[in-house]
Amino acid sequence: MVVDNHKETLGFQAEVKQLLDLMIHALYSNKEIFLRELVSNASDAADKLRFEALSDDGLYEGDSQLKIWVEVNQDARTISIRDNGIGMSREEVIENIGTIAKSGTRQFFKALTGDQAKDAQLIGQFGVGFYSSFIIADKVTLTTRRAGLTAEHGVRWESAGDGEYTIETVDKAQRGTEITLHLRDDEDEFLQEYRIKSIIKKYSDHITLPIIMPTVSTDENDENLKVIKDEVVNSATALWVRNKADVTEEEYNEFYKHVAHDFEPPLLTIHNKVEGTMEYNLLAFIPGRAPFDLWDRNTRRGMKLYVRRIFIMDDSEQLLPPYLRFVRGVVDSSDLPLNVSREILQQNKQIESIRSGTVKKILGALENLANNEPEKYATFWREFGKVLKEGIVDDHSNREKVAKLLRFSTTHDDNNQPAISLEQYIGRMKEGQEKIYYITAETFAAAKSSPHLEIFRKKGIEVVLLSEPIDEWLVMHLTEFEGKSLQSITKGSLDLGQLEDQAEKDQVEKANTEKKPLLERIQKVLVGKVKEVRTTYRLTNSPACLVADEQGMDASLERLLKAAGQSISSSKPIIEINPTHPLILAMEREQDENRFGDWALILFDQALLSEGGQLEDPASFISRLNQMLIQLSKAA
Numbered sequence: 285m286v287v288d289n290h291k292e293t294l295g296f297q298a299e300v301k302q303l304l305d306l307m308i309h310a311l312y313s314n315k316e317i318f319l320r321e322l323v324s325n326a327s328d329a330a331d332k333l334r335f336e337a338l339s340d341d342g343l344y345e346g347d348s349q350l351k352i353w354v355e356v357n358q359d360a361r362t363i364s365i366r367d368n369g370i371g372m373s374r375e376e377v378i379e380n381i382g383t384i385a386k387s388g389t390r391q392f393f394k395a396l397t398g399d400q401a402k403d404a405q406l407i408g409q410f411g412v413g414f415y416s417s418f419i420i421a422d423k424v425t426l427t428t429r430r431a432g433l434t435a436e437h438g439v440r441w442e443s444a445g446d447g448e449y450t451i452e453t454v455d456k457a458q459r460g461t462e463i464t465l466h467l468r469d470d471e472d473e474f475l476q477e478y479r480i481k482s483i484i485k486k487y488s489d490h491i492t493l494p495i496i497m498p499t500v501s502t503d504e505n506d507e508n509l510k511v512i513k514d515e516v517v518n519s520a521t522a523l524w525v526r527n528k529a530d531v532t533e534e535e536y537n538e539f540y541k542h543v544a545h546d547f548e549p550p551l552l553t554i555h556n557k558v559e560g561t562m563e564y565n566l567l568a569f570i571p572g573r574a575p576f577d578l579w580d581r582n583t584r585r586g587m588k589l590y591v592r593r594i595f596i597m598d599d600s601e602q603l604l605p606p607y608l609r610f611v612r613g614v615v616d617s618s619d620l621p622l623n624v625s626r627e628i629l630q631q632n633k634q635i636e637s638i639r640s641g642t643v644k645k646i647l648g649a650l651e652n653l654a655n656n657e658p659e660k661y662a663t664f665w666r667e668f669g670k671v672l673k674e675g676i677v678d679d680h681s682n683r684e685k686v687a688k689l690l691r692f693s694t695t696h697d698d699n700n701q702p703a704i705s706l707e708q709y710i711g712r713m714k715e716g717q718e719k720i721y722y723i724t725a726e727t728f729a730a731a732k733s734s735p736h737l738e739i740f741r742k743k744g745i746e747v748v749l750l751s752e753p754i755d756e757w758l759v760m761h762l763t764e765f766e767g768k769s770l771q772s773i774t775k776g777s778l779d780l781g782q783l784e785d786q787a788e789k790d791q792v793e794k795a796n797t798e799k800k801p802l803l804e805r806i807q808k809v810l811v812g813k814v815k816e817v818r819t820t821y822r823l824t825n826s827p828a829c830l831v832a833d834e835q836g837m838d839a840s841l842e843r844l845l846k847a848a849g850q851s852i853s854s855s856k857p858i859i860e861i862n863p864t865h866p867l868i869l870a871m872e873r874e875q876d877e878n879r880f881g882d883w884a885l886i887l888f889d890q891a892l893l894s895e896g897g898q899l900e901d902p903a904s905f906i907s908r909l910n911q912m913l914i915q916l917s918k919a920a
């Protein structure tokens with residue numbers, strides 16, 4: 285008997301209240317999903333119990349037949365969803381039901397627009413879970429007991445969804461959770477058993493536990509006698525072991541929504557039965573949208589691991605590398621032992637082979653998608669492209685495969701939406717072109733307008749425009765593709781290989797000799813700022829640009845590392861000048877060395893600005909420039 289039931293009234297976390305209000309309105313047109321959400325939670329609770337029971341059999345309390353029961357009570361106008369899964373302790377109820385402890389909560393609330401249709405989609409993506417009960421219920425009672433605790437440690441939680449809830453300790457003989465929804469006045473449709481059954485069939489048929497509803501029928505011998513029989517409403521077979529041809533798209537979609545906690549159907553479904561040295565079933569999905577916490581490498585919810593249809597664990601890190609963390613689904617192995625633990629998995633040869641097979645299947649499926657459904661692939665790339673790029677850095681053995689999947693912006697169409705593959709780039713290479721040229725910058729605009737591109741544009745040579753932070757790492761690891769090396773156009777002297785025009789080259793040689801005095805004058809002013817001053821033919825419109833030396837680091841990488849707090853010694857750039865530019869010609873004529881000094885400093889600062897760099901002393905740059913403008917206007 286419970287002596288002190290310790291009943292208390294607590295307030296919802298502010299976000300919960302806000303989410304509840306929004307959800308009830310936004311999801312009203314799709315209210316039947318409450319059942320899917322509650323059944324899904326019950327199934328997860330059973331999975332959790334199975335996992336914990338692997339190391340502590342006693343948690344089953346002699347009852348390892350895990351089930352879900354759904355009951356309708358016409359008189360009381362309630363629906364109850366009951367499971368004999370893991371249950372919750374008092375602390376867990378407070379933590380899980382009264383608060384939102386999800387990563388991405390802040391971004392979610394920021395993303396809300398007030399537009400009902402748009403917000404409904406966002407709410408769905410964020411996950412409504414348990415709270416969806418309040419769409420149709422004006423009071424919800426949750427009674428639960430955690431497996432392993434004694435009967436007097438049951439907990440009853442109750443709320444009208446109005447900002448507060450009560451919680452008290454009660455006796456509960458059966459472990460697990462029961463949720464009772466007290467229906468709102470106009471929700472009688474959910475008191476019809478056939479309606480509830482059809483909702484379960486529609487959304488939860490794939491749940492591997494039996495979902496049971498007590499059904500009233502007449503006794504075979506006495507037609508006046510009513511008997512209540514338990515009926516299993518769902519097919520309760522594991523979808524992933526079924527034959528591909530027998531599974532409908534709706535079934536896949538509903539299963540996906542369950543494993544991924546998503547509202548929208550997946551972008552791509554990958555279903556394979558792998559036979560050979562290792563036997564396993566793989567059912568993987570690529571979501572249609574990036575989750576809010578995609579960037580958080582720690583909150584992964586990727587693949588579930590099953591062994592012979594028994595759930596073993598969630599977020600199995602060993603099954604997928606981090607760069608595929610957006611993939612959701614199930615791997616069911618026939619060979620792993622049932623008592624496999626996270627520790628065992630860490631150095632298990634079999635799991636390594638499953639992992640490499642799974643990665644290959646996913647990359648292969650993405651390649652097919654890219655070839656056969658480019659529009660869908662564009663959506664994939666928009667949502668997950670940045671994460672996939674990590675694969676170039678992380679996954680040496682699949683680098684070539686991942687490289688094929690990359691999409692870039694290039695000077696071919698100057699489009700900010702990356703859509704060009706390296707294969708396409710190579711297919712368009714100019715005769716005699718040996719390298720894949722690229723430029724990295726902090727923003728797309730800076731990359732697109734860089735003076736370094738001038739000669740390439742003039743000659744019609746395509747250049748890949750890279751402007752995401754990960755790109756700096758990408759090009760460090762992806763040094764070649766299909767035998768063509770990748771070459772930064774902001775590093776070293778311009779080397780166009782066979783595309784070079786000998787006459788142009790000779791001109792530069794000549795200019796370097798002819799302009800020697802000018803170069804020396806500039807060098808004198810810029811001493812300490814640049815490593816070298818030389819002429820170039822890579823510029824057509826700009827007077828000067830900065831380049832890193834051959835062994836040096838691209839300026840944009842240097843800035844990125846500094847921003848990340850790394851202490852790296854700055855390498856001095858080389859300034860290259862365009863000997864035919866009117867500004868350079870005017871400088872050459874300048875007799876006043878002070879004024880010449882100002883010209884040279886402005887030239888340097890301009891070149892730095894045009895590649896997205898920051899001036900050390902912007903005020904001096906402006907004052908020099910203004911000085912110059914005043915003189916020019918006086919002269920005019």
Ligand SMILES: Nc1ncnc2c1ncn2[C@@H]1O[C@H](COP(=O)(O)OP(=O)(O)OP(=O)(O)O)[C@@H](O)[C@H]1O
Nearest residue numbers: 325326329371372380381411412413414415461545
């Ligand atoms: N039947 C249940 N048995 C045990 N724990 C449960 C049950 N239902 C909910 N919970 C706990 O409450 C938490 C919150 O549930 P809720 O449905 O709000 O979100 P979720 O399932 O974590 O995610 P989502 O919102 O994406 O469905 C769950 O993570 C789980 O820990």
